[in-house]
Amino acid sequence: MKTTLKTPGSNPSQAKPLAAKESTPTSVPDSLTELHVNLNTGLTQLEVSIRRKEHGYNEVTEQKEHPFLKFLGKFWGLSAWMLELIIVFSALLRHYTDLMVVSVLLLINAILSFIQERRAAGVVATLRRRLQVNARVLRDSNWQVIPSRELVPGDIVRARPGDIIPADFRLLTGTLTVDQSALTGESKNAEKTTGEVLSSGSIVRRGEGNGVVVLTGSKTLFGRTTQLVQMASPKLHIEAVISKLVRWLFVIVASLATLVIIVSLIRGTPLFGMIPLLLVLLTSAVPMALPVMFTVSMAIGSKQLAKRGVLVTRLSATEDAATMNVLCVDKTGTITMNQLAITGVIPLDSAAEADVLFAGALASQEANQDPIDLAFLAEAKKRHIFDNLAKVSPVSFFPFDAKNRRTEAVVEQNGNRIRVMKGAVQTIAEACGLLLPAIEVLEARVSEFAFKGYRTLAVARGPETGTPRILGLVTLYDPPRQDAKSLITALHDLGVPVKMLTGDALAVAKEIGQGVGLSNILPVAALKAASAQTGNKTFDILANADGFAEVFPEDKYLVVKHLQAAGHVVGMTGDGVNDAPALRQAEVGIAVSSATDVAKGAASVVLTEPGLTNILALVEQGRTIYQHVLTWIINKISQTILKASFVAIAFLATGQFVITASAMLLLVFVMDFATIALATDRVRPSKKPETWAIGGFVAVSVVLGLAMVVETLMLVWIGWSRFGLATDSNALCSFCYLILLYFGVFSSLSRRERRWFWSTAPSKTLIVALVAGAVAGTILTLVELPGLPSLPWEQMLAIFAYAMVSCLVVNDAVKVIMIKRLVPTSVA
Known part of the structure; x- marks a missing residue:
């Protein structure tokens, strides 16, 4: 329905926002005159453009932390502290090669983490721009729905129950009950009448009406208090699982480190010289690449979901x-479909179909964009009854309420005020004073239509203060x-x-x-x-x-x-x-x-987008991310057990550290790329809901880690006895470094799949990361870095083949057998 209140013409060059006085009523004509807007037509696009240049968008600019400070934050935290301690002790011991290598690794790790977080923040910002409050606004004589950030002072907007007030606006028509607790902290709802200002951020609980925007953006009360609002960060289940996992890994590594220290003291080894390597052992339990991997996984998942609505x-x-x-x-x-259409009009007594539709359309509001209201208005327009609505002046409108289950309006026609209503059949029948037998007859007809899937409403009309008369029934269908x-x-x-x-x-x-x-x-x-x-x-x-x-x-x-x-x-x-x-x-x-x-x-x-398709995408994407995190957990447990146990047991057996601190850190850094790439891997989502009761997978990880310890120590024994490593500590370091490198690459390829490793093809990104890690790690020995001399190609090829067979044949078979027995549902 359109109102007939006349206001002065628009003059955008003179429009100024009104002062938002919270409770001081102002006359409607004065408000519209000061803002230079016509209530019947709203602003034009030209006026909107002019006012936006003056007042900007209806949003509060977010204060962001300086990028340089965020980058410095990458050097603060458990993982960073461990590396920085190694740097300090390397300087004290004058191990300048270790100092340089660890410093470079620390810097590169910080840069990579910073870049990935910036990319993820960009994804979140894009999603937030899509997820914004909308507003119903009258522009160029047409009601439309636009993002609230595009509102300008002078816009005519409509508020309904459930709306968040998008800007400070003065109420022009209607009475609203609003929840201002987000602003005032008071739980009691407030009543707002014509002339009063509603603050941005309030929630409409009851009633509806039109208003004119007076303040936008940071000038609103909500905008001025935005810095006081903090977003909640609920703790994830996965955070608790990983925290518990890391604690146990620290216990395992600390126990091995303690054993090494005790044996070293018995053998007379200087304790001070062991500190950097002991720190490296502890670092193996720190999830250095997890934050980046999880961030990348969530960012990719969010982008994929956003594309699918x-x-x-x-x-x-x-x-x-x-x-x-x-x-x-x-x-x-x-x-x-949420596209209600009127399928039938059943007039009662002496009423005609046109009478029923006319009264039903009068009890509707186009500005509300309600599906039922739009169905009545569309049918009235189709039957040319809509033209008669312009001859009627609205007096009041009461929107649908779940308690009374009807909409109601009072209008003036030919000097007379009439009351029209539409809603649930029983509700309208009782309002019309029908007795129980008559109501039962109507309900029987409703049941008859219901068996066809039709929804039935009743329409009534009467004097403003008297008892209305039921005009007929209207059936609607939403296919x-x-x-x-x-x-x-x-x-x-x-x-x-x-x-x-x-x-x-x-x-x-x-x-x-x-x-x-x-x-x-x-x-x-x-x-x-x-x-x-x-x-x-x-x-x-x-x-x-x-x-x-x-x-x-x-x-x-x-x-x-x-x-x-x-x-x-x-x-x-x-x-x-x-x-x-x-x-x-x-x-x-x-x-x-x-x-x-x-x-x-x-x-x-x-x-x-409407429908269930997007929910299906949400389930599949959630299970995909779950599989990525589970793969990381399995890898982390088995790799930590391998590295810590290998170094500790080899030391106890040979009396010397078989790998230097810098070589171990290079190994961790190279494998971090593969860990991050797991977030991009192609996985098969489970056919059943997932659970974080992963005791079976933890057991599989521990067994695989211990199996690799046995296999790697056997290979060291072969090298010790056959390749002369007992007399060449530098060659021994390169030999052990390549063992851990190739075992890390091939075990990652096996762990990504719950079944045989060839069951699904890995993503191109993961393949590139694994190949690049293996090649880069091998080149580091070929260039003969200090402490990492090159080995004969026969030895390198033997290590490569041994690791491939151990991980992709022996351990892969152990993995499949154990998962079938301990976690049978995961290989469905």
């Missing part, structure tokens, strides 16, 4: 998506998406059953559910009744049900809580302000493409 707003969402084992979905817009059934089946095959939640009547829900493969739809009253009983009946109902009908938004929270109590990791889709508690409670809260700003703020994932 999924914006991740909370880091934990991708991880939780890998373990999610049940998904509750809204019917509208997820399973159905299922063509891909809904196949995608629900695909999610079920991935171990994620779908449960449909809808506010529709049971018959409508069953009809829609049958079409997409969800046959057992129950009324939500059955869940509530079971909840009041003792035992596990509630869980049994949830397990057997494919969905619930007649669901109020607050019921979704109840469903999520019951599923979590049953031990499920729950995903939940939603779009309304009342869905926010359920979205926040679920491990994976998913705001659909049509969601309100509050729902998007509560969710951890936001979809930019």
